[in-house]
Amino acid sequence: MAGTKKLRIQDLAKIREKTKSLMAIREGEGRARVTVHMGTCGIAAGAREIMEALLDEIGRAKIQDVIVTTSGCAGLCNKEPMATVEIKNQPPVKYGDLTPEKIKKIFVQHILGGQMVAELVLGVGSETMY
Amino acid sequence: MKHYRAHLLVCAGTGCVSCGSFKIKEALEKEIKTRGLQDEVQVVATGCNGFCERGPIVLVQPDGIFYQLLTVGDVPHLVEEHLLKGRPVKKLMYVPPAEKQPVPKMKDIEFFKHQRLIVLRNRGRIDPEKIEEYIAFDGYEALGKALTEMTPAAIIDEILFSGLRGRGGAGFPTGKKWAACAKEKATPKYLICNGDEGDPGAFMDRSVLEADPHAVLEGMVIGAKAIGASKGFVYIRHEYPLALKRMEIAITQARENGLLGQDILGSGFDFDLEIVQGAGAFVSGEESALIASVEGKIAMPRQRPPYPAQKGLWGKPTVINNVETWATVPNIIRRGADWFQGLGTETSKGTKIFALVGKIANTGLVEVPMGITLREIVYGIGGGIPDKRDFKAVQIGGPSGGCLPAKLLDLPVDYESLTAAGAMMGSGGMIVMDDKTCMVDIAKYFLNFLQDESCGKCVSCREGTQRMYEIVKGITEGEGKESDLALLEELAQITKDASMCGLGQTAGNPVLTTLRYFRHEYEAHILDKRCPAGVCKKLIRYVVLSEKCTGCLSCKKACPTEAIKGTLKEIHLIDQSKCIKCGACKEACRFEAIEEQREEAIQII
Amino acid sequence: MDTDKTKVQSLIDKHQGLKKNLIAILLDIQESFNYLPPDALRQVAKSLGMPLIDVCGVATFYRAFSLTPRGKHICLVCLGTACHVRGGPKILEELERKLDVPAGETTKDGQFTLETVACLGCCAIGPVVVIDGEYHGHATIRKIGPILTKYQKPQAS
Numbered sequence: 001m002a003g004t005k006k007l008r009i010q011d012l013a014k015i016r017e018k019t020k021s022l023m024a025i026r027e028g029e030g031r032a033r034v035t036v037h038m039g040t041c042g043i044a045a046g047a048r049e050i051m052e053a054l055l056d057e058i059g060r061a062k063i064q065d066v067i068v069t070t071s072g073c074a075g076l077c078n079k080e081p082m083a084t085v086e087i088k089n090q091p092p093v094k095y096g097d098l099t100p101e102k103i104k105k106i107f108v109q110h111i112l113g114g115q116m117v118a119e120l121v122l123g124v125g126s127e128t129m130y
Numbered sequence: 131m132k133h134y135r136a137h138l139l140v141c142a143g144t145g146c147v148s149c150g151s152f153k154i155k156e157a158l159e160k161e162i163k164t165r166g167l168q169d170e171v172q173v174v175a176t177g178c179n180g181f182c183e184r185g186p187i188v189l190v191q192p193d194g195i196f197y198q199l200l201t202v203g204d205v206p207h208l209v210e211e212h213l214l215k216g217r218p219v220k221k222l223m224y225v226p227p228a229e230k231q232p233v234p235k236m237k238d239i240e241f242f243k244h245q246r247l248i249v250l251r252n253r254g255r256i257d258p259e260k261i262e263e264y265i266a267f268d269g270y271e272a273l274g275k276a277l278t279e280m281t282p283a284a285i286i287d288e289i290l291f292s293g294l295r296g297r298g299g300a301g302f303p304t305g306k307k308w309a310a311c312a313k314e315k316a317t318p319k320y321l322i323c324n325g326d327e328g329d330p331g332a333f334m335d336r337s338v339l340e341a342d343p344h345a346v347l348e349g350m351v352i353g354a355k356a357i358g359a360s361k362g363f364v365y366i367r368h369e370y371p372l373a374l375k376r377m378e379i380a381i382t383q384a385r386e387n388g389l390l391g392q393d394i395l396g397s398g399f400d401f402d403l404e405i406v407q408g409a410g411a412f413v414s415g416e417e418s419a420l421i422a423s424v425e426g427k428i429a430m431p432r433q434r435p436p437y438p439a440q441k442g443l444w445g446k447p448t449v450i451n452n453v454e455t456w457a458t459v460p461n462i463i464r465r466g467a468d469w470f471q472g473l474g475t476e477t478s479k480g481t482k483i484f485a486l487v488g489k490i491a492n493t494g495l496v497e498v499p500m501g502i503t504l505r506e507i508v509y510g511i512g513g514g515i516p517d518k519r520d521f522k523a524v525q526i527g528g529p530s531g532g533c534l535p536a537k538l539l540d541l542p543v544d545y546e547s548l549t550a551a552g553a554m555m556g557s558g559g560m561i562v563m564d565d566k567t568c569m570v571d572i573a574k575y576f577l578n579f580l581q582d583e584s585c586g587k588c589v590s591c592r593e594g595t596q597r598m599y600e601i602v603k604g605i606t607e608g609e610g611k612e613s614d615l616a617l618l619e620e621l622a623q624i625t626k627d628a629s630m631c632g633l634g635q636t637a638g639n640p641v642l643t644t645l646r647y648f649r650h651e652y653e654a655h656i657l658d659k660r661c662p663a664g665v666c667k668k669l670i671r672y673v674v675l676s677e678k679c680t681g682c683l684s685c686k687k688a689c690p691t692e693a694i695k696g697t698l699k700e701i702h703l704i705d706q707s708k709c710i711k712c713g714a715c716k717e718a719c720r721f722e723a724i725e726e727q728r729e730e731a732i733q734i735i
Numbered sequence: 736m737d738t739d740k741t742k743v744q745s746l747i748d749k750h751q752g753l754k755k756n757l758i759a760i761l762l763d764i765q766e767s768f769n770y771l772p773p774d775a776l777r778q779v780a781k782s783l784g785m786p787l788i789d790v791c792g793v794a795t796f797y798r799a800f801s802l803t804p805r806g807k808h809i810c811l812v813c814l815g816t817a818c819h820v821r822g823g824p825k826i827l828e829e830l831e832r833k834l835d836v837p838a839g840e841t842t843k844d845g846q847f848t849l850e851t852v853a854c855l856g857c858c859a860i861g862p863v864v865v866i867d868g869e870y871h872g873h874a875t876i877r878k879i880g881p882i883l884t885k886y887q888k889p890q891a892s
Contacts, residue, residue, distance in 0.1 A: 006388030008396040009274045012265060019266035026137050026255050028192040038215045051135075055170060059133050067192040068135035068170075070216030145857045148870035182859030330815035333856030368762060368799055369855060409758050410798030412853065426757035427789075428796045487817035487858035494859060525816060561816045575819050579853065585796075688877060690832055712832075713825050714876040 021065045030067040032111045035084040038070040045080035046099075053100035054083075057107045066111060079122060085110055094122040134172040136213060139189040139254055143178025143340055144333070144372055145494075146185035150202075151175075154186045157205040162213070171213055177341020177376075179254035181241050183493035184224060189236055189254060196236035197222045227491050227513055241492045244511050246473070248481045249457045250497045253341040258376050261383040264344040270389060272463035276352045277397040280463075285356040286312060289459065292467035293479035298324055298415070298452030299530065299556050299632065301478075301545040304459075307449055310439040312357045314447035321354055321362035322443065322450040324420055325373070328412040329528025330579065332559030334483040335453035337495050339366065339373035342457065343380035347403065349459035351394065354401040357449055362401065363424050367408040377405055412529070412583035416631045417450045419585070430585045431631035452557070454483055474500030478544035488525075488561040491516045498543075505539040508562060519564040523647070527556030529576045529583075530636030532643030533569060552643040554636065568665035569648040570655050574602045576640035584633065591634030594625030598641055606666040610656035619645060664726035667711045671727060676701045678723035685715035685724060738774040742767060747782045754783050757793055761800060770801040806841040806848035808886050810834070811865040815854030818861035822875075826862045827851065829879045846887065 007015075024030050036042070036051045051068070058066050071084075079096030085106065086092040093116055095106055106117050116124075140146075140155045158173050179187050184198035188208075195218045197208065204222055211217045223232035224239055233239050247253070256263040264270070276285055290305030311319060323346060327335040339346060350362050364381075366374050381403055384390040392400045406424050413419050414429035421443050423429040442448025458480060462470045473480050478500035484507065487493050491513030498507060504524060508514065515521050523533040532553035534541065541547050545555050563572070581595035598621050601614050622638030629635050645652065654660045661669040674685075674694075681699040693709040696702030704715070704724075716724040746763040750756035757779070764775050771794050780787040794800045812827045831837055834847050841848040857863055860872025864882065871882050 006393070006396070008388075009278060012270055012274055012395070015262055015265045016268070016271075019262050022133060023256075023263065023266045025134070026139065026191045028194045030192065033192070035216070040215075043214075051170065055133065055135060069193060070214065072215050072217045144855075145859050148857045148860055148863070148872055182857070185859065327856070328853065330819075330854035331817045331858055332854070333858065336856050369852065407759055407762060408797075409762060409800065411796060423758065424755070426753075426755040426793070428792050485856075485858065487861075488820045493817075528816075559816070561820060563820055567820050572816075572820075575816065583853075690829075712828055712876065713822075714829070717876050 021063065024065040025067055028067075030065040031063075031088055033067040033069065033086045034111070035069050035071045035086075037072070037080065037082045037084075039072050039080075042080045042082065047081040049100055050081045050083060050098050050103050054103050054107060057104050061107075061112065063112070082122070087111070087114065091124055093124050095120045096122040132169075134170060136171045136193075137191045138171065138173045139176045139179075139191060140173060141177075141179040141185060141187040141189075141254060142175035142372075143182070143185075143337055144370075145178065145182035146187055147372065149185040151186035153202055154188065154200050154205065157202045158188070158209065161205050161209040165209055165214055167209070167213055174257045175259075176254045176256060177252070177258045178337040178495060180245075180250065180337075180495040180497075181239075181492065182495065183491075187254075190218075193218065194235045194237060196224055196234070196239060198224050227516070240513065241494065241496075241511055244502075244506065245497050246481050246499050247497050248461050248473075249338060249345070249454055249483060250341065250495070251461075252345065253337070256342070258341055258343055259379050261344060261380070261387060264342070268464060269344055269460075270348055270395075272460035273348050273351055273389070274395060276355055276463055277395055277399055282312060282356045282358060285352060285463065288463060288467045289356070292462045292470040293474075293477075294455065294458055294462060294470065295478065295545065296452060297454035297458070297482065297557070299527075299554065301555055304451060304455055307439055307451070308353065308356050310437070311447045311449045314440060316447055317358075318361060318446055319357055319359040320443040320446055320448040321350055321357070321359045322420065322424060322448060323350055323362070323364040323456050324415065324417070324450055324452045325364060325366040325370075326408045326415045326420060326423075327367060327370075327453070327557060328415045328583075329530075329557050329559045331487050331525075331561045332485045332528060332557045334485055334495055334558055336370045336373050338453050338457050338483070339370070340376050343373075343377045344384070345457040345460055346377075346453055347380055347384055347390070349456035350403065351390065351401055352459050352463055353449060353451070353456070355399055357447070359449070360401055362403045363406050363443075364403060365406045365408060365414075365420055365424060368410065369408075374405065374407065381405065411585075412579070413585045413631070413633050416633060419631070420450060421448065428585075430587055431633070433630055454558075475542065475544045477546055482543070482555070482558055484543075484558045484560045486512050486560050486562070489515055489519065489564040489567065490562040500544045501542045503540050503542055504534065507543070507560065508539065512562065515562065515564050517564075519566060521562070522565050522567055523563045523569065523572075525553075525561040525563065525572065525640075526559070527554040527636075527639070528559050529580050530554055530632065530639055531556045531559075532639045533563070533572060533647065534643070535647040538647075552639060552646055554639070566663050566665070568606075568661050568663035569644045569651045570602060570606050570661075571663075571665045573640050573644045574599065574606055577602055577637075580633070580637045580640075584637075588629045588631075588634055590625050590628035591630075591637060594621050594629075594634070595637050597621055598625070598638075602641070605652060605655045606661070607668040608655070608659045608666075610652070612656060614656065615645065615649070615652055658728075660728045664728075669728060670711065671706055672704055672709060672711060672713070672715060672724055673727050674702050674704055675723045675725055678721050680721055680723070682720070684718045684720065688714040688718035690714060738768070738772040738778075740774075740778060743775045743778050744782070747779060752782055754785060757783065757785075757790065758797070761790075761794055765800055770804045773802075801848075803841070804845075806845050808847050808867050810847050810849050810883075811855075812838070812849070812851050813855045813857075813861065813863040813865070814851045815856075815858060815861070817854075817858035818863060821861045823862040825876060826864060826874045826879065829876045830864070830883075833879060833883055847883075 081098045188197045294304045295301040414423045419429040419431040438448040577599035586592045679701045686694040780790045862874045864871045
């Protein structure tokens with residue numbers, strides 16, 4: 001943090017810029033929400049690695065208003081690990097059979113780029129999240 | 131700072147801390163580590179969330195799930211289910227009274243739904259010990275604006291136009307106070323933040339200081355610029371150790387970051403703050419008494435005028451505002467006086483924080499727009515009276531305020547309406563009372579408090595409160611006379627008229643309002659020697675209801691004077707000659723078989 | 736009992752020996768000595784260059800100060816309005832019975848000082864009893880005995 005440096009007006013704006021996106025999560029808001037399914041089946045199939053890879057990617061991209069949550073088993077255990085991506089004002093998209101590479105691709109192409117990764121999609125819309 | 135997928139916001143206000151919230155925080159951190167989630171989930175201690183009744187409280191974001199009444203034992207399950215598997219834990223959620231289904235999200239809970247957070251906007255959201263979190267939510271933006279874009283006159287105009295009135299009691303327009311001080315020639319000028327929250331049952335100032343100390347600080351620096359002060363004091367009662375600690379941290383951080391001290395934000399403006407601890411005296415909340423206390427003297431009020439704006443601390447022009455007022459200022463400067471004007475009523479603008487306590491289902495701290503009705507607060511937000519009892523009164527404004535009855539539930543809450551009803555806004559304590567509360571006993575309670583806290587300078591206050599206390603005490607003990615009521619009214623009026631400071635001028639209110647709205651209760655005590663609520667000890671006795679008693683011995687074991695006779699499975703009996711009326715038996719009985727009855731009734735039976 | 740003059744002086748110095756800091760100095764002395772010893776008051780008056788009567792005035796005016804030694808444990812009963820309507824006075828009476836002292840005094844064995852306070856601001860958990868800074872919320876007459884026992888036991892050190 002700024003430490004003992006005396007702030008100027010423009011520094012305030014910079015701190016705000018930097019921390020605001022990190023704090024957006026406290027408002028339950030963000031440009032996108034990714035739900036990694038963490039039932040026993042999901043964890044066994046490697047959901048933890050998917051989560052780590054995703055958080056890694058988000059950190060690297062330095063855009064932090066992407067909300068990552070977990071949920072229970074999505075009911076399609078043979079397609080685990082799975083994740084659901086919700087972009088603001090768009091129906092949720094479910095992805096299955098994920099690997100760390102695939103989630104990275106989804107992050108870049110879908111979350112950042114707004115383009116669904118068609119070949120990995122299991123379904124669009126359907127159930128609403130909690 | 132780094133990116134976490136979930137933030138656990140643990141309430142660390144005094145209420146929750148008293149219930150062990152720091153232990154919950156430790157347990158959460160430990161469990162999260164055990165589960166290897168420490169890089170994904172962050173645990174944050176925030177200021178008071180407001181819903182104190184339900185502490186310890188944890189809010190999980192971004193899901194917005196509200197967990198309540200947590201114990202350390204709940205933590206492993208919560209972390210595994212919610213944070214690892216993403217399944218919110220139903221049994222730790224809030225279930226509204228008279229309903230079965232829990233309400234998972236904080237925003238859907240009635241208690242929070244009707245609130246409008248301005249002063250408390252950061253409560254339960256930021257870590258009050260981290261300045262960067264305050265800055266993240268637009269903190270110090272108003273200060274930047276005030277120091278670089280506005281002249282002192284423009285700041286004062288903005289506050290004047292906003293219609294902001296002092297939140298500490300009397301409701302004097304803040305802008306007028308500032309303008310009066312700004313035009314004084316004498317220097318140096320001083321600012322004081324009045325955090326000597328002495329009204330029993332009010333804790334909004336403490337909560338603001340604990341949850342968002344930087345908001346108070348920012349307001350003060352803006353005020354300093356407006357009136358040209360170079361030094362300020364934050365006066366906090368020593369009964370509030372957490373508030374003292376958080377304010378100290380905030381001041382240190384602000385100094386390190388150039389938001390206090392010399393050349394603030396590079397604007398060339400100098401201002402610094404110092405904390406002064408109170409030492410427990412209700413009267414020191416009065417502004418001239420507070421000034422004496424900051425000077426290290428006995429907190430005795432003095433005659434006004436001259437007002438502190440002309441001659442205050444060490445005889446210099448001084449502006450004193452209450453904690454809540456200071457914390458409102460940055461919001462007005464940031465969002466504009468027009469916006470603030472749009473909230474509230476014609477004469478009372480903005481929002482007000484109330485401490486909703488007593489016989490109410492949802493105890494806690496609420497911020498609502500001025501003009502909301504008492505009914506909306508008590509029933510809408512507060513959830514009504516617990517244990518299926520009836521609402522009797524709400525006491526507003528602390529010892530200077532009054533008790534308002536059920537027929538005034540639709541009264542809009544603003545400065546004028548409350549004063550007209552015989553109460554006052556005060557600092558915003560609202561103590562709800564049910565049919566088991568005796569209004570004469572309440573009047574006695576406040577008079578005892580006031581006669582104890584009167585500084586003794588004015589005879590009318592010193593002797594008036596004392597005499598009124600003696601009379602009311604006599605009434606509660608069955609020694610009241612019919613002529614007492616007229617005498618009480620006269621004394622209350624004289625104490626009001628002849629005392630110098632706010633304490634004495636309002637000391638009659640508790641008596642006058644209870645006489646105005648609950649005269650029949652006084653009469654019951656005086657004429658029938660009966661306490662309708664079953665509170666006044668000398669007028670009641672405890673009896674065992676034979677049809678309900680199961681002979682379980684619980685009351686017998688609880689009795690400290692061995693006044694209860696009876697053996698197992700036999701109806702018990704209370705020996706009135708030994709009974710000291712402590713109520714332990716009633717508390718111990720699980721069958722509601724012990725009741726307070728009036729002395730007379732027993733004799734008839 | 737002799738008062739540690741060096742200690743008192745260090746507390747006076749901590750607040751720059753200024754008259755305006757009298758309350759802060761007395762609060763610190765009270766915290767160190769558990770009360771305000773007469774010698775300490777004389778020393779403060781001398782150091783700050785003010786009449787002893789003024790120091791005593793402040794020491795007796797504010798509720799936080801005690802001129803007599805207080806017990807090992809400070810037992811504080813909240814009598815704020817919210818605690819009052821929820822039965823605070825009954826809790827106080829029970830403590831007065833159990834400890835056998837009226838409010839404001841110290842037990843003969845010097846173990847407990849029973850004090851009252853106008854409001855601690857944690858009204859949600861009232862009635863409240865605070866012993867040595869530890870909060871006991873939703874107090875009932877029956878809970879008082881077990882709570883006191885906790886502090887009466889000799890601490891295994």
